[in-house]
Amino acid sequence: MGIGAQDDFAYAERFVSQTGTTFPMLWSDSNESWRHFDVGRNSSVLLLDSGGNLADDSPGSFDAASLSDQLAALT
Incomplete structure (x- = not known):
């Protein structure tokens, strides 16, 4: 699963399209997902x-x- 939060949703969609990502992506503009998993950096x-x-x-x-x-x- 990928977690996106640092850029806007359109950027996340472009990233998935350009990289051919096939695994699930989780988007959260509040950084809640980062806090939940204690992610400290990108x-x-x-x-x-x-x-x-x-x-x-x-x-x-x-x-x-x-x-x-x-x-x-x-x-």
């Missing part, structure tokens, strides 16, 4: 388990191998 990666609980996080990004390992541990 860009951050949060991995949630099937119950919606934070399993891991990283400021910036995970490399592909690390992300694959993290996802495998969640399934």
Whole structure:
């Protein structure tokens, strides 16, 4: 899931269109979603388990191998 809040909704729509993003995007112009997940910066990666609980996080990004390992541990 992607969380957008720093720009306007039209920017978020352009981002999805230009990047070919296929995962769900959550938009909140109030930053409530950032506060809920305690996101401190853009860009951050949060991995949630099937119950919606934070399993891991990283400021910036995970490399592909690390992300694959993290996802495998969640399934």
